[in-house]
Amino acid sequence: RKEVEQDPGPFNVPEGATVAFNCTYSNSASQSFFWYRQDCRKEPKLLMSVYSSGNEDGRFTAQLNRASQYISLLIRDSKLSDSATYLCVVNFMNSNSGYALNFGKGTSLLVTP
Amino acid sequence: EAQVTQNPRYLITVTGKKLTVTCSQNMNHEYMSWYRQDPGLGLRQIYYSMNVEVTDKGDVPEGYKVSRKEKRNFPLILESPSPNQTSLYFCASSSLGGLGRTQYFGPGTRLLVL
Numbered sequence: 001r002k003e004v005e006q007d008p009g010p011f012n013v014p015e016g017a018t019v020a021f022n023c024t025y026s027n028s029a030s031q032s033f034f035w036y037r038q039d040c041r042k043e044p045k046l047l048m049s050v051y052s053s054g055n056e057d058g059r060f061t062a063q064l065n066r067a068s069q070y071i072s073l074l075i076r077d078s079k080l081s082d083s084a085t086y087l088c089v090v091n092f093m094n095s096n097s098g099y100a101l102n103f104g105k106g107t108s109l110l111v112t113p
Numbered sequence: 114e115a116q117v118t119q120n121p122r123y124l125i126t127v128t129g130k131k132l133t134v135t136c137s138q139n140m141n142h143e144y145m146s147w148y149r150q151d152p153g154l155g156l157r158q159i160y161y162s163m164n165v166e167v168t169d170k171g172d173v174p175e176g177y178k179v180s181r182k183e184k185r186n187f188p189l190i191l192e193s194p195s196p197n198q199t200s201l202y203f204c205a206s207s208s209l210g211g212l213g214r215t216q217y218f219g220p221g222t223r224l225l226v227l
Contacts, residue, residue, distance in 0.1 A: 034215065043203055043218035044156070087156070089216075101146075101216065105155030 003027060006088050006104035014112055017078050021107045023071040023088030033064055035073050036087040038106065044087055047073075078111045085109070115140045119204050119219035126194055127227050134189045134222050136204030143209045145187040146171070146216070147179065149200040156203070162187055163209065194226045 006023045013019045025033075033050035048055065050062040050071055061074040071088055088104035117138045126132055138145065146161040148171075158171030162181040176198055178190040187206075191198060204219040 041201075041221075043221050044216075045218070046215045049215070101158075103148075103156040105153070 003102040004088055004090050004104040006086075006107045008105060008107060010108040010110055012110045012112060013078055015078060015080060017111075018074065018076045019078055019109065020075075021073045021086055021088075021109075023073075023104055025069050025071070025088075025090045025102070027090070027092050027102070028069060030069075030090045030092040032091040033062075033071050034089040034091070035060075035062060035071075036089055036103075038085045038087055040084075044103075047086070075109075078109075080111050080113065083109055083111045115217070117204055117206055117217050117219035119202075119222050121222060122220060123223045125225045125227065128195055129193050132191050132194060132224075134191075134202060134204075134224070136187045136189065136219055137185050138187075138204075138206040138217070139185065140206060140208070140217065141184065142206035142217075143184070145181065145204065145206045147177070147187070147189045148203045148205065149173065149198075150203065150221075151200050159189070159202075194224075196226045199224060199226045 004025050035047040036044040037047045038044040048057050048062055050064045052064050054063045059076045063072045085106040085108050087106045090102045120135045143164045147159040148156045150156050157173045159173055159177050160171050160179040162168045165181055165184050168179050168181055181187055202222045205216040207216045
């Protein structure tokens with residue numbers, strides 16, 4: 001079973017739509033959670049951290065459900081510039097390195113006019 | 114400006130010709146890491162380093178070497194490149210303090226091994 005799983009998409013949505021991405025993780029010891037955005041042929045960049053109480057940054061809302069080991073990202077009022085791949089990232093402590101990041105394979109979003 | 118730099122950005126080489134991809138960060142981060150990204154496989158960690166002179170294997174270390182002689186630099190070495198190492202490579206760094214350790218990525222190095 002993959003450590004972090006995401007629906008690869010692609011999600012094709014019209015401008016102005018609301019779209020939600022989901023992510024599940026398998027390691028219950030996971031401690032911190034992030035969404036990264038990656039544009040085509042570019043490096044991943046942090047979009048937002050995900051907190052247990054849920055958090056919002058403008059049109060973006062992230063939710064965490066530790067009991068279900070599930071993370072979500074909601075994008076409201078989609079813009080053309082939101083087209084990218086969204087990576088779910090989970091951080092946990094392990095006995096070897098004390099620190100490990102697991103990346104999902106990403107969900108592709110295309111916002112169309 | 115806080116950043117992670119990688120060189121070269123693009124490289125075409127032939128099988129067996131040793132190469133080094135440099136990575137440098139100016140944020141005084143303890144943790145540095147190399148990833149490769151391939152279509153359908155996502156980001157896979159090659160090697161990482163928790164601090165100077167401390168390196169460890171990631172998920173796909175075969176065919177690669179690294180060194181961490183200075184805190185800011187973390188070069189990736191391919192002693193004898195093969196075509197299956199054709200990929201997009203990213204270096205990343207982060208601090209070790211706290212749990213919310215965001216990683217900062219370099220711009221990537223596109224490698225083609227013929």
